[in-house]
Amino acid sequence: MLVLGPIGFTAPWLLVGLIALPVLWWLLRAVPPAPVRRAFPGVALLIGLKDDEAETDRTPWWLLLLRILAVAALIVGFSGPVLNPDPGLPGEGPLVVLVDDGWAAAPDWRARIEAAQARLEAAQGEGRRAALILASAPPEPGDLPLRAAGDIAGTLAALTPRPWPVTHAALRDWAASLDQEVETIWLSDGLASPARGALADLLQNSGRLTVLEPGMPRLGLLPAEIDGGLVRVTALRSHGVAGQSLTIQGIGPDPAGVERVLADATLDFADADHRATLELSLPPELRNRIARFEIAGQNSAGALTLADDSLKRRKVALVAGSAGREGLELLSPLHYLREALAPSAELVEGALGDLLKASPDAVILADVAVLAEPDREALAEWVAGGGLLVRFAGPRLAAADTGRGGDDALMPVRLRAGGRSVGGAMSWGEPRSLAPFPETSPFYGLDIPGDVDVTSQVLAEPGPDLAARTIAALADGTPLVTRKALGDGQVVLFHVSANAEWSSLPLSGLFVQMLERLAVSSRAGRPDREALAGTTWIAAQLVDGFGHLDAAGARPGVDGARLTDAPGPDLPPGLYRSEARVLAVNVLGAEAVLEPADWPASVTPEWQGTRAETDLSGWLLLAALAALGIDLIASLALSGRLARGVGGAAALVLAAMLPVETRAQEADPAIIAAAGNVTLAYVRTGDAALDEISEAGLQGLSDQLFRRTSIEPSPPVGVDLETDELAVFPLLYWPVSAGQPAPTPGAYARLNAYLRAGGMIVFDTRDGDVARFGSTATPEGTRLRTLAQPLDVPPLEPVPEDHVLTRTFYLLTDFPGRFAGQPVWVEASPPDAERAEGMPFRNLNDGVTPVVIGGNDWARAWAVDGNGIAMYPVGRGLAGERQREMAYRFGVNLVMHVLTGNYKSDQVHVPALLERLGQ
Helix, strand or coil: CEEECCEEECCHHHHHHHHHHHHHHHHHHHCCCCCCCCCCHHHHHHCCCCCCCCCCCCCCHHHHHHHHHHHHHHHHHHCCEEECCCCCCCCCCCEEEEECCCHHHCCCHHHHHHHHHHHHHHHHHCCCEEEEEECCECCCCCCCCCEEHHHHHHHHHHCCCCCCCCCCHHHHHHHHCCCCCCEEEEECCCECCCCHHHHHHHHHHHCCEEEECCCCCCEEECCCEEECCEEEEEEEECCCCCCEEEEEEEEEECCCCCEEEEEEEEEEECCCCCEEEEEECCCHHHHHHCCEEEECCCCCHHHEEECCHHHCCEEEEEEECCCCCCCCHHHCCCHHHHHHHCCCEEEEECCHHHHHHCCCCEEEEECCCCCCHHHHHHHHHHHHCCCEEEEEECHHHHHCCCCCCCCCCCCCCCECCCCEECCCCCCCCCCEEECCCCCCCCCCCCCCCCCCEECEECCECCCCCHHHHEEEEECCCCEEEEEEEECCEEEEEEEEECCCCCECHHHCHHHHHHHHHCCCCCCCCCCCHHHHCCCEEEEEEEECCCCCEEECCCCCCEEHHHHHCCCECCECCEEEEECCEEEEECCCCCCCCCCECCCCCCCCCECHHHCCCEECHHHHHHHHHHHHHHHHHHHHHHHCCHHHHHHHHHHHHHHHHCCCCCCCCCCCHHHHHHHCCCEEEEECCCCHHHHHHHHHHHHHHHHHHHHHCCCCCEEEEEECCCCCCCCCCCEEEEECCCCCCCCCHHHHHHHHHHHHCCCEEEEECCCCCCCCCCCCCCHHHHHHHHHHCCCCCCCEEECCCCCHHHCCCCCCCCCCCCCCCCCCEEECCCCCCCECCCCCCECCCCCCCCEEEECCCHHHHHCECCCCCECCCCCCHHHHHHHHHHHHHHHHHHHHHHHHCCHHHHHHHHHHHHHHCCC
């Protein structure tokens, strides 16, 4: 390739033809020769005659110039001109492609991969060997993993950025050990690194070094903070360029559990600023729902910050067994609890029944001995649903029979009658101190002040479960705090009072720390290394390099002190859990800064991704044709034949406009058949076995529709969301598997258009035997949340008892598949849906629910083989066949609903119609 400034030529030898342009100019002027002028008196006889055709004696100079330019454009066009050409990799020897694959490379990752592929393909054409070096996985010193350049180019598409920053210290040691000359292409992420300059010098000493680096600044978010009731979000950028505006989005689940943008605001960088702060005033309920903040349009792990307990203000209900004595506030059962929790929690007080309706995160009973039976049942149900109940002893509890003589659901252990006093005027003993917390205790690692002692307590009855339920004890082994699980929740009992009458614990900072470890309160700010020491945390969700949050899977526990370290391969960013507490490890810490990469003076970074090659051949050839067309018109005008030329051109245009026989584009026969009849479709997941089950299930349902209704469906069809037309299918059955790839943004746009046009998607997580749909307890449920996030899904609710699905064709109360008893979710009913007088159901929305979500594995319940025999067992015996029948009935109702809408809801209008008719 010949490169002249910003333009290159793929066939430069054709440019030799430009040398002939002066000769062509001379020929056009010399041929034909100019006529010889002679005086002829007889010409006077021709005066007054008109000649329609004329011939010039010499070609005008401007027409010559136009013809010369047309020929020049043809020559240059055929020589392959390219704007901003890639000159290739001239040279010999090995080629090293060094890729900074940290989080900062994610926003333009595709451009980086394409640049690396182009250089490797060029090296392959030159027969050179190459090595791919990733900054996140440097080779051992002295190792240069050379392979065929084409083989490496084929592996680039599988690479993804890492969700942590990269360092270059190990690469510097590797480059120092190179003993041969290499040429290096370095795809830089644009951020400063301590060893970057030294590495660049070493690579230059080993051969030619080319650095490709983006010109746009790298953007990141620091962890969100609470300051004076406001949420403070700070953004960083590596280059202080001109002013810049970013959209910050707060994302989390809405009341229906669908992840949405709950808050957004604009953050502005002033000129040359590297740091900008946004303050948001959010209601506590909304703030507690936000799971993360992110920069809109920036797909990188550094452009989002996860929200944990430090950002959430928990709602705590306080209930005391007796009111404090007037004027003796320090003796109130709730005084020290208020002081400990008020800075970090929202406190509510009142009657227990009313407090439970406010959905608190924790309930604290201070010396409450006896509960009314309705309150007791409601409290037990609330705890079993995942609530935390913390009880404190006191004189009332010690004197009552609560927890004695048998197991009490709201007590972690049985209690002895009375209590014991181990210090005071009427006791012979000394106050007892606390024993070190065991490793199995949530309090493990907390320092116990020497002045904390206990003078009175209620005693636990010895039993086989006492040791396992004791999470704190006195120095003599007597239980001080006990705990047990109740359903999905926990019941905790402090065997001392919540005030300072029985112990000095409420007077110490240990009291606040113990409540925090129990997740009663949230710390105002991130806990430090010392506070996290001795705790073990399990990764719940992890962030990938592009900023996507997904389930962590089975990973070993992490020591709490390590959570204060910078993220890396052994500590990927994400959400970590310990007991009921959640802590976020973000890519950028509170003290992080972003600085641009500092290169040696001999290195000048460039970025080919911003200067894509542009082929100019087509434009030049088009210009040559245009010039020749102008030449034709000008020649006709000079010769006086322009009118006839225009008429001929019009005839040609008219002929081109005449209808000709055309052949329609051949369409997929399955799509044509689906457009002409009712056809059920399933989404191809890439799992052949799962797709066969879906096809067999929809075939079984189609057979039942044929037998029971007037519908005669065509055979079911598997659809590819990327290419197939969806509008012809009334229903898409989408089975969810853990490893199912997510559709592309284009496919999601087509799916949203399908839903808005009245289509229905039936999501089936097939995990109804182990979890409710969407539960993070199963991989399928977790994957469903990821797959459904980009869809325009309305708020959902479990199918109400008067929903049209319960009566579209059959009267149903349950919607089983291979599994039964799990809820099925549909579009939530409008708040103004009312039940008309005399009608057993409400006037629900007139449209069809766009999604149906469940986990009952309907396809296996419907599936039949080629002989129409059920392929998979459902339940046992007659009960199982009855369940299969109900599954078919649900399928029939589903199809009738999507085809006819909520037509049965129109019965609510019957009274009004009869009244208008005077009947």
